[in-house]
Amino acid sequence: MSSDPEAHIHHPNYVKIWVVLVVLLIVSVLGPLTGIRWLMLVMAFGIAFVKAYLVAKNFMHVNLEKRWVTYLLVTCLVFLGILFAGVAPDVMKHQGLRWENYAAKKAVESGSQASAKHE
Amino acid sequence: MSSRSIANIRSVTGIPTARLVTWWIIASEIFIFGGLLVSYVMHRLAHPEWAIAAANTNTKAGAFNTFVLLTSSLFAVLAHQAADAENGKKAAKFLRLTSLGGAIFLIVKGFEWTHEIKEGFVLSSGGFWSFYYTVAGLHGLHVLAGLIIMLIIASDAAKNRDLPRVQCIGLYWHFVDIIWIFLFPLLYIAK
């Protein structure tokens, strides 16, 4: 297919990219050692997004494909965001105007007590 | 004589049919994993006490498995490069190395889970563990399925047959890798 966008791609040095990915992995594992919870989370998930981007761009060649493939993938993520936005107000709440989720509240309570005891 | 339908050979969009199908499969899988992960994230945010259960996951095993999958992804894209150069034998070799990575991943997971089950953490041990086994289990099934398909494609590629499929199974494998890239912090680091 001469109109195949990936017919004659120039392959980059994939091993170099792999090294970057492994370094990022090591950094993200070291995160919990810092002891600063928010920093650890930001590092862990931030690095996850960076790694995912690197794999998508360099290994899957998404940037070389026709543009609409990127739009399709982004649209999937947007709809998942919509799912989250529509469901979270219900699933993440343990109390409403006229109702209370006793079991969930108790679990959270006893959990926070147990972790307070730990520290 | 090709057993392919004319429809299969045409390519009005410019993207070869097999690759086009792979992208649509990946899109639908994003929704399946996405639904599960969205459900997990909501629950996890609303139940900070799950951190106590989560403390029992084996971060070392998770990190090692992440390394294994990343490396297997490297082999998968090197297989693609070889297939592009019409070197079927080399592509098959790299695909088999990728499958080996998948197998190691599953074996490590087997040990991991065996240990956790022995400790008494099973599917019904509570919210965190239910999600943990379900999500990682679904992912593991996809690793297994991908591994098997990859070996089949490798044996064809070794005979220089159907080389474009090497890229397609590679795409699927990278997707499975990306899911794990997010599972790792979700299940092992966010404690």
Place this chain on the structure above:
Amino acid sequence: MTTPATGAQAHLGSHGDEHAHHRQSFFHKYLWSTDHKMIAMQYLFTGAAMALIGGYLAYVFRMQLAFPGQNVPGYGLVTPGKYNSLVTMHGTIMIFWVAMPVLVAAFGNFLIPLMIGCDDMVFPRINRLSYQVFLLSAMVLLASFFVHNGAFGGAWTSYPPLSARGAYNLTPLGASLWLLAVALEFVAFLLGGINFVVTTMNGRAPGMRMWDIPLVVWMIVLASVLFMASVGPLIAGAVMLFFDQRLGTAFYDPGRGGDPLLWQHLFWFFGHPEVYVVLLPALGIVAEIITVFARKKLFGYRTVLYTTWATGILSFVVWAHHQFIAGIDPRMANVFTITTLLISVPITEMIFVYIATLYGGSIRFTTPMLWALSFIAEFLIGGVTGIFLGASGADIYFHDTYFVVAHFHYTFFPSAIIGMFAALAFWYPKMFGRMMNETLGKIHFWGTVVAFNVTFIPLFITGAAGDQRRIYSYALFPEQDKPGLQHLRELSTIGVIVLLAFQVFFLINFFWSLRHGKVAPENPWLSNTLEWTVPSPAPHGNFAEMPTVYRGPYEYSAPGRETDYWPQNQPISPLEEAAL
């Protein structure tokens, strides 16, 4: 202006000859076929058989509602538990094993390769696999009728904790088999759907641009995309429910840290786009029929396309209107009310486009045309009554009453049943090489449509008067146990019996015409689209020579031409080219 084919495709034209010489055994032709047309037949007949079962279930529970506590002829006594199973399985079968296989799988399989000018789907063997998985799912579902305590009785929406605990739904085995059957059906349609989408994207005949694709193909492709996107989260949710049922997890158990509302959200995130998966193919079928029998161009092809895309996107942000009184966050109820009322706009616009297409046309009232016109009329009622339900305030009263039941039957019946009969009446010549009998067709049509209205109009009234859904006998509820209401329920039951009885005319017409109908010419309706350029019935391999497309599908009554139709594959003559 479209340009004619390049030389590259010409050598593929001889492909048809290979198929013509390739004789197939009975097994290969009927049971193990990869031919999209045969797979379409398999889906069609399975779906039709399931429709008979679903219709029978409706007869039984409606008899119970009209004559509570009495033995139903052809069934026996309906206990409360059996009633739950009957309504659950009726809904489940009709949506997943009738509407979807007939509208999406059968007509998608049959029409897409023919209408876009290729010889089969891009992956014929995956196509065959999809039917086999679907057949398996049907068998698993039917098997559930025969296990201990019978088929699942937790409603087609399967809300936990009712669906998660056997102690509550009384049909634990049936519940798990139901879930398994539905999951298999999802897999079958994912496999099939991806085939449809990729075939339409990549397999089109040379010259067929996006705007030259017949609307019904677009609609089935978009339906497949909607299905594929919306079913993912529900597959995840179904796995979680299965684990709750069988493995002691507590995903949906509020007493142990789970949330039953999560299931509802995951279900309806799929459930709402699902109704558009059923609606869109029906809209496409109607578009094909009304343009042919009004001899008129579609009023706004691109308009319909853009509004369909808008509808598809909007359909993903309206789902919680099924959960207004479930205890969701009231602020979300506001959001979903707005989006739900919004989505009525693009659909209304499409109906107006269809009416504008008919206006000034040269209308022939053949059986397919009658069905297509009745679709518009009946769906209008369904759509308008949906407005009441989409407003969360009014829905507080209407939710879970028969008003809802009547509303969704006025949307589902036109889509699934009227759409099916319209498509069959229209494409029967191409499928089977014979013409159906017009007289029998018209008798069937009038009987079905009148009986349908007699069945469901009373339910609007009883619903508004307070009849709740999923109640096996109103004798237990003093406010509803009134003779006036009971007469309406009886009227509805009579409607259903007459409705089912009239299907005999269809069955006679269908099977009699197979052997004794008038032999059908290539293009009995003088239509433009590519499927009418091949012999009737369409042969294996479809086209002896692969066609080239020069224009859109709706060039009817084009000025200055001798004939009032202009097939897509007819080359432009030098005279015509000069005139442009």
